Amino acid sequence: MPSDAKPSPLERVRLFQSLTPAERSRLEPGLGVRAYRRGERIYGPGDAAEAVYAVTQGVVKLSTRSPDEREVILEFVDQGEIFGELAVLDDGPCDHTADAHEDTVVAVIERHRLAAAMRDVPELGFQFNRVLAARVKAMRARVEELLCKSAQIRMALTLGALADAHGITDAGGVLIPLRLSQRDIASLAGLSRETVNAVLQDFRSRDLVETNGRRLRILHPDGLRALR
Numbered sequence: 001m002p003s004d005a006k007p008s009p010l011e012r013v014r015l016f017q018s019l020t021p022a023e024r025s026r027l028e029p030g031l032g033v034r035a036y037r038r039g040e041r042i043y044g045p046g047d048a049a050e051a052v053y054a055v056t057q058g059v060v061k062l063s064t065r066s067p068d069e070r071e072v073i074l075e076f077v078d079q080g081e082i083f084g085e086l087a088v089l090d091d092g093p094c095d096h097t098a099d100a101h102e103d104t105v106v107a108v109i110e111r112h113r114l115a116a117a118m119r120d121v122p123e124l125g126f127q128f129n130r131v132l133a134a135r136v137k138a139m140r141a142r143v144e145e146l147l148c149k150s151a152q153i154r155m156a157l158t159l160g161a162l163a164d165a166h167g168i169t170d171a172g173g174v175l176i177p178l179r180l181s182q183r184d185i186a187s188l189a190g191l192s193r194e195t196v197n198a199v200l201q202d203f204r205s206r207d208l209v210e211t212n213g214r215r216l217r218i219l220h221p222d223g224l225r226a227l228r
Contacts, residue, residue: 008024008025008028008031009031009033009054009056009105009107010024010027010028010031010054010107010109011024012056012079012080013054013055013056013080013081013082013107014080014081015054015081015082015124015127015128015131016054016124016127018123018127019121019123019124023117023121023123023124026113026116026117026120026121027109027113027114027117029113030110030113031107031108031109031110032051032107032108033056033105033106033107033108034105034106034108035103035104035105036058036100036103036104036105036106037100037103038100038101038102038103038104039099039100040099040100041097041098041099042060042098042099042100042106043084043094043097043098044094044097044098045064045093045094045095045096045097046093046094047093047094048093048094049084049086049087049090049091049092049093049094049111050087050110050111051084051087051108051109051110051111052082052083052084052085052087052088052108052109052111052114053082053083053084053098053106053107053108053109054080054081054082054106054107054109055077055078055079055080055081055082055083055104055105055106056079056080056105056106056107057079057103057104057105058079058100058101058102058103058104058105059076059077059078059079059100059101059102059104059166059178060076060077060083060098060099060100060101060104060106061073061075061076061077061098061099061100061101062074062075062076062077062083062096062097062098063096063097063099063187064095064096064097070187071183071187072187072190073184073187073188074096074139075135075138076101076162076165076166076178078165078166082131083098084098085128085131085132085135087111088111088114088115088118088128101178101179102179138161145157145158145190146189146190151189151191151195151199152199152202152227153227153228154189154190154191155185155189155191155196155199155200155203156224156225156227156228157189157228158185158188158189159176159185159209159216159218159224160218160221160224160225160228162176162178162180162188162216163176163218163221166178167218172217172219173210173217173218173219173220173221174217174218174221175215175216175217176215176216176217176218177215179213179214179215180214180216181214182196182197182200185200203224206223207219207220208220208223208224209224
């Protein structure tokens with residue numbers, strides 16, 4: 001690579017980090033980079049699923065709607081991860097919503113180009129299947145939690161999952177750096193906002209968590225884990 005050439009945004013994406021520069025270069029033609037402000041829509045239900053997206057900066061919220069039109073948050077996607085990956089396997093339109101949860105930059109990879117690269121580069125296909133398997137496993141666990149657990153356990157599991165996926169460990173515990181309202185947490189845990197408020201008050205009274213605006217810190221991860 002010439003010394004003045006810009007690095008590929010795909011170098012910062014976990015799915016592609018095990019590939020050689022030559023293998024990554026197969027995806028460069030047609031690669032787009034788009035910036036979104038916090039709260040801006042990336043795609044929604046019914047939109048054509050023509051690309052797979054990789055977060056190179058920021059956080060993306062994936063969500064859907066319940067039968068009574070309440071938002072259900074499926075996942076927060078961090079920098080270095082992909083979303084919209086089913087576009088490679090399914091010709092149908094998008095069935096969920098992707099919004100920028102923070103100011104966000106994404107790399108946009110044409111679905112047909114990624115599918116062709118996966119056929120020619122076995123390592124890419126293997127890593128892609130690992131991403132799909134992890135998503136299926138996480139979604140199955142969430143369904144079991146929502147169906148079978150009490151509100152307190154759901155909250156402990158939800159906060160634990162946020163800490164595992166996004167947390168920053170320091171001397172004070174584990175900081176969850178996402179800006180989360182109680183409504184966001186309720187949408188993740190399958191609870192009402194009022195229930196989330198009550199459980200958080202209980203967790204604060206036991207010095208398990210600390211809240212500062214929309215930032216949340218887990219003070220005692222082992223204590224929270226014991227509730228699960």
